[in-house]
Amino acid sequence: MAIVAGRADGRFAAWFAAIVVLVYGLILLPPLIRAQGDASVFVIAGDLFVDPAALPAPIVVRPHSPGFDGQFYYRIALDPFALVPTAHGITLDAPSLRMMRVFYPLLAWGVSLGRPGLVADAMLGLNLAGLGLIAWLAADLSRTLGRPRWCCLAMLAWPGFVISLMRDTTEICSAALVLLAVRAAI
Incomplete structure (x- = not known):
């Protein structure tokens, strides 16, 4: 009987993740259009x-704009091994600070196969996939810790995820990695 319940809870986590990706995808639609x-x-x-x-x-x-942090992660994703302040037409504002957050741009570089024309798409796709992973992990952790299913909503209530998604920043990737570490420790 426990196996059936576990399967049902696993399906809930997958459905919850899919719904979260769909909702955040819908948030992206107006600016993309x-x-x-x-x-x-x-x-x-x-x-x-x-x-x-x-x-x-x-x-x-x-x-006439200073832009936002995503432009620096975009530059790193174009060539994560270019350790100079200016490369590919983009100057890093604080190179040592930006290079401390290299994992997300490195993933984008890998997903885009190093092709500059695909980097922006890869960054957006990774953040959307990261939100799905966060949702799945939140649902799985709620089940594992014996909490009600609605507790997983608390993870996604943080408005910073919308800002990170809409600005191509590293917070979603960081949060997903933290939750993966927590899940691995339990």
Whole structure:
């Protein structure tokens, strides 16, 4: 009997993760439609740090703007082994700080197979997949710890996940890794 209940709970975690990815995907739709499907709109690149003429692939660059952190992770994802402040038309504002958060851009570089034209899509896809993993882990941890199913919603109530998703930053990847470590320890 416990095996059947475990299977049912496992299916709940999978369904919950799928629903979370769908909901966050729907949140992405309006800006993606406005950008005609260009995922680089979420990089939030600004011309203060980005030279559009020197980019290896075109991205949306906001004029007269400092941009946001995602532009620096985008630059690292273009070439995670370029340890210079300026490469591929993007200057890192704080190179040592940005390189401490290299795992997410390294994943994006790997998923994009190092192809500059796919990096923005890879970053967005990784963050969306990360939210699915967080949702699955939250549901699984709720079950493992004997908590009600609704407890897994608390993990996703943090509005920072929407900001991270819409700005191509590292928080989603970091949270997923922390939850993986917690799950592995239990």
